[in-house]
Amino acid sequence: MLSKILTPNAALLKFQGSANLTVEQVLKRRSEFLTTHGLNVISVRAAPGAVAIAIARPNRRILHLPEVWKHWNPNCLHGNHDLLIAVKEEDSAPLFLSPKSNAPHTLIAGSTGSGKSVLMQNIILSIACTNTSEQAKIVLIDPKLGVDYFSFEGLPHLQGGIIDDQQNSILTLNELVGEMNRRYSVLKENKVSNIFDLNKKPNPTERLPFLWIIHDEFAEWMMTPQYADAVSDIVGRLGVKARAAGISLVFAAQRPDANVMPMQLRANLGNRLVLRVDSEGTSEISLGEKGAERLLGKGHLAAKLEGEMGVIHAQVPLVDPMFIATLVAACKEEIK
Ligand SMILES: Nc1ncnc2c1ncn2[C@@H]1O[C@H](COP(=O)(O)OP(=O)(O)O)[C@@H](O)[C@H]1O
Numbered sequence: 001m002l003s004k005i006l007t008p009n010a011a012l013l014k015f016q017g018s019a020n021l022t023v024e025q026v027l028k029r030r031s032e033f034l035t036t037h038g039l040n041v042i043s044v045r046a047a048p049g050a051v052a053i054a055i056a057r058p059n060r061r062i063l064h065l066p067e068v069w070k071h072w073n074p075n076c077l078h079g080n081h082d083l084l085i086a087v088k089e090e091d092s093a094p095l096f097l098s099p100k101s102n103a104p105h106t107l108i109a110g111s112t113g114s115g116k117s118v119l120m121q122n123i124i125l126s127i128a129c130t131n132t133s134e135q136a137k138i139v140l141i142d143p144k145l146g147v148d149y150f151s152f153e154g155l156p157h158l159q160g161g162i163i164d165d166q167q168n169s170i171l172t173l174n175e176l177v178g179e180m181n182r183r184y185s186v187l188k189e190n191k192v193s194n195i196f197d198l199n200k201k202p203n204p205t206e207r208l209p210f211l212w213i214i215h216d217e218f219a220e221w222m223m224t225p226q227y228a229d230a231v232s233d234i235v236g237r238l239g240v241k242a243r244a245a246g247i248s249l250v251f252a253a254q255r256p257d258a259n260v261m262p263m264q265l266r267a268n269l270g271n272r273l274v275l276r277v278d279s280e281g282t283s284e285i286s287l288g289e290k291g292a293e294r295l296l297g298k299g300h301l302a303a304k305l306e307g308e309m310g311v312i313h314a315q316v317p318l319v320d321p322m323f324i325a326t327l328v329a330a331c332k333e334e335i336k
């Protein structure tokens, strides 16, 4: 054994690789480890000179948001776009989602109860606590009538409240395309290539807030052809051009299969945050490879981010509703 680390979820063991110890051999004995030894092997990966094995702990330790944020000191002078969303399994380092260094748009996938909404709550809090409501705006769309987001009501970044009907959603998304094009002319006028530079300028003609479009359970509405067409069209038109304009989409679905999610749409959502899914097939569709079906659920995450190597395993912190209420109240104070 070369190294062993205990994380809140798993024991990460590294064994020296040899002809007698390969990834394939460990995988072949996966069910034997479970049935004979009671060991649930989450993942087996090849590393230089080693085989890295993750084994689930009998009892997981819940990770809470305050302990994760304790070491976070973002520079918020011009707003912040690097969102702290989880803690990496490998080295306990924070995992960030950034529309600046990663792809501009993100797909979140995971079966019911895997922790999609909790991850979105993390994203919303990360934005709200590191940006003033002038620096970032959030459009929250939730077909489930906002039941997971009650505590965010009154958050100054949430412009039009929570959108819970299709017509309103299509209208709002449509306006984004116009807004993006308008933003490009503002950039041109100020001779900068993106809003990050624009907002750093001492005297721009206008400062532009970063726009986050967060759409929970969007597959529910994609069953309606009119909605599917409108959303696919809008996302296609936004594409990667949205990054420089400071517009980022975060869409969550249980199973992003072809029937609820056209290929083109999936291709536009470049960052993948995949929680536990119900089959290897769904893992392949959402993550691009197998493995997410073996995650432990409840915020256990496999992330594939544009600009980062391979799949990163991580744990999303749990957010206490009381804590959300406290933070939302603090954000309201800020604008008084
Ligand atoms: N990161 C997490 N840490 C601990 N428990 C979690 C986490 N994420 C989710 N859970 C648990 O799972 C439940 C369902 O999570 P939720 O985000 O609503 O799932 P989904 O939106 O995918 O259906 C939560 O109420 C909570 O009890």
Ligand SMILES: [Mg+2]
Residues within 6 Å of the ligand: 116, 117, 118, 148, 216
């Ligand atoms: Mg949910």
